[in-house]
Amino acid sequence: MAAIATLKDLYETLSPGLPGAGAAGLDRLRADGYARFLSDGVPTPKVEGWKYTNLRDLAGVSLAPAQTTAANTDIELPSVAPGKTHRLVFVDGVFNAALSAVGTLPRGVTLDSLRDLIESSPATAAEVLERFPAPKADTGLRVGPNPGRGQSGGLVGLNGAFLAEGAVLTVGEGVTLAQPVEIVFVAAAADGTWHPRLLIDVAAGAEVTVAEHHVARGGGATFANIVSGVRVAEGATLRHAKFQEEAETALHLASVTATVAASATYETFILTTGGRLARTDVQVRLEGSGASTRVSGAYGVDGSRHADFTSLIDHVSPNCTSREVVKGVIDGRGKAVFQGKIIVRPDAQKTDGHQLNRALLLSDTAEIDAKPELEIYADDVKCSHGATAGELDEEALFYLRARGIPADTARALLIAAFLDEVAGEIGDAALRAYATARIQDRIGRLTGITVDAVDAAVEE
Amino acid sequence: MLEIKNLHATVDGKEILKGINLTINPGEVHAIMGPNGSGKSTxxxxxxxxxxxxxxxGSVTFQGKDLLAMEAEERAAEGVFLAFQYPVEIPGVSNTTFLKTALNAVRKHKGLPELDAMQFLKLIRAKAKALNMNDDMIKRAVNVGFSGGEKKRNDILQMAMLEPSFAILDETDSGLDIDALKLVADGVNSLRSAERSMLVITHYQRLLSYIVPDHVHVLAYGKIVRSGGKELALELEAKGYAEFGSPEAA
Structure with missing residues (x-):
């Protein structure tokens, strides 16, 4: 593959200039990443986990990361709570100190740009990086003819080869962070590539909310290849929302690997409305008894765009609960993929696992490929999954029109209603309100209709 | 108000209405009764x-305009209201969002200023109270988790909000116990006025004891076969629809 030969040159040229180059730990992490990319490559549809998402568009994209950030600080930043968050901002993948506003953090909490951390202490940075589990290529216990299913190793390796940018959040034992942490990626350039690493480490009994934004402010055909590591220790809670709202020409590939300890909770919500191709691969391991996770997602694709939501929820220990709800709207020649797997390992008795995915198809050419899978090795469990694909309800449409609501407004109302259930999965009120507003905004752009909800006003 | 002339209509290529003629004047309440499959819902x-x-x-003229040339939402905005036999459940759309969107669409069509959230809430609370509906019911998703009676009351609430000039009540009595029926009928009766006409479609006479019509028509196999005053309903209750023949005879 031509891209790999070019990448060799890029890697050899760029690595000596990356922060911390020469420090043993970092050199090794980067070399490992590069080796992994060489061995695994860019995933192709021959790999089962990538059967429905073809990365052929990557062939024309430079895989080398951008090295400069815009000097422009006049950029409108998205926020779930403007002025009331701890914020790190990356423009075209590069940390931007001028736009960031970490503010005052409580004792026991650190929030750093990975580049800063590496520059101040490469050894510490390497140690932190190694604390986090890498996504596993083998996503099941079953040994089949295609043991490499689901692997994104090549992309994770690529991210590791150029390890430099990213964010590191650590929340100390028992600390509750009152304000959310925001990690904002702004695409400002016409093109460009970034491979950020996001690391979130929440110690025992701590509680934090993280909002991750990916937006375009002038940006175009960019390529983001994000690798996130999440650790939620005993009794801790992490609420993690991601809003992927890049340009319609962007490529976005993300891989999140989370481990959840006993009695801890990991809640994640992923909104996907941007990008010509966007995929998020979420792996959650419920490692301690009583751990729980909520994985929810909403997406909207039209034109000939593509969204892929792939998840693996791995029940390792007993008494854990998982709940996954993913819903999306597909119009035009848009295509969506849902792959959701729940594994219940032999020790994971009393597992309670539920999964639901629903797609709303607005055109005859819209497409959804859904693959829910349950792999259960324990006998005392409650597990369910459901998948549906359908059109707008004609009865409901007529009911609304018979009350004087124009057909296009009625459609917008029903699309919003369809996605409302997913926003309802978000426990945190501010995140939920923000997600609802972003969903409404996307529906507004899809249908040309802005529906003015009055629900909040009724509360007074 | 409404003039139906020689109306023929087909569903899936099958003729269901075979020449309906009916004139409804302002303020009049007409009842259409008939056996199952006679074309009432059509x-x-x-x-x-x-x-x-x-x-x-055929043709349908509503307040001098060609009703059949209008889209459903345009008819509603012009003042036609259908109370559904089976009101539809719409998860995820609150009653308030639904009704505010509808009311403002209708007001816009009439050239009236749109209501803001506060004005709207004041109005809906007043109207809901008259129908014995609490705040919780108006906040909830449209008809979701409502009993049969609550769904019908919700339809009447919509009617009270939209203030149509012509309302069609399609089997409003179906699925209601006697208390629910009285409540719904009271709601309907309070909306009767010299300017508002109604067409009450029902299989049973029971409803017409509560919503007393000015005229009663019998629809059988696609045609109005008999018309009379409110006493006709009682006669039908006693004799049934047998004398109006079978589908083959029509």
Whole structure:
């Protein structure tokens, strides 16, 4: 593959200039990443986990990361709570100190740009990086003819080869962070590539909310290849929302690997409305008894765009609960993929696992490929999954029109209603309100209709 | 108000309405009774503009305008209201969002200023109270988790909000116990006025004891076969519809 030969040159040229180059730990992490990319490559549809998402568009994209950030600080930043968050901002993948506003953090909490951390202490940075589990290529216990299913190793390796940018959040034992942490990626350039690493480490009994934004402010055909590591220790809670709202020409590939300890909770919500191709691969391991996770997602694709939501929820220990709800709207020649797997390992008795995915198809050419899978090795469990694909309800449409609501407004109302259930999965009120507003905004752009909800006003 | 002339309509290529003639004047309440399959619901859907019902012949004039040329939402905005036999559940759309969107669409069509959230809430609370509906019911998703009676009351609430000049009540009594029926009928009766006409479609006389019509028509196999005063309903209750023949005879 031509891209790999070019990448060799890029890697050899760029690595000596990356922060911390020469420090043993970092050199090794980067070399490992590069080796992994060489061995695994860019995933192709021959790999089962990538059967429905073809990365052929990557062939024309430079895989080398951008090295400069815009000097422009006049950029409108998205926020779930403007002025009331701890914020790190990356423009075209590069940390931007001028736009960031970490503010005052409580004792026991650190929030750093990975580049800063590496520059101040490469050894510490390497140690932190190694604390986090890498996504596993083998996503099941079953040994089949295609043991490499689901692997994104090549992309994770690529991210590791150029390890430099990213964010590191650590929340100390028992600390509750009152304000959310925001990690904002702004695409400002016409093109460009970034491979950020996001690391979130929440110690025992701590509680934090993280909002991750990916937006375009002038940006175009960019390529983001994000690798996130999440650790939620005993009794801790992490609420993690991601809003992927890049340009319609962007490529976005993300891989999140989370481990959840006993009695801890990991809640994640992923909104996907941007990008010509966007995929998020979420792996959650419920490692301690009583751990729980909520994985929810909403997406909207039209034109000939593509969204892929792939998840693996791995029940390792007993008494854990998982709940996954993913819903999306597909119009035009848009295509969506849902792959959701729940594994219940032999020790994971009393597992309670539920999964639901629903797609709303607005055109005859819209497409959804859904693959829910349950792999259960324990006998005392409650597990369910459901998948549906359908059109707008004609009865409901007529009911609304018979009350004087124009057909296009009625459609917008029903699309919003369809996605409302997913926003309802978000426990945190501010995140939920923000997600609802972003969903409404996307529906507004899809249908040309802005529906003015009055629900909040009724509360007074 | 409404003039139906020689109305023929087909559903899936099958002729259901075979020449309906009916004139309703302002303030009048007409009842249409008839056996199952006579075309009662088809008539209500043809008048309210549902897709899938093809008019092959005839005309419907509403306040001097060609009703059949209008889309469903335009008919509603012009003042036609259909109270559904089976009000639809719409998860995820609150009653308030739904009704505010509808009311403002209708007001806009009439050239009236739109209501803001506060004005709207004041109005809906007042109207809901009269129908014995609490705040929780108006906040909830449209008809979701409502009992049969609550759904019908919700339809009448919509009617009270939209203030149509012509309302079609399609089997409003179906699925209601006697208390729910009284409550719904009271709601309807309070909306009767010299300017508002109604077409009450029902299989049973029971409803007409509560919503007393000015005229009663018998619809059988696509045609109005008999018309009379309110006493006709009692006669039908006693004798049944047998004398109006079978589908083959029509």
């Amino acid at each position: 008539l209500s859907y043809v008048l309210s503009g549902r897709d899938g019902y093809e008019v092959t012949e």
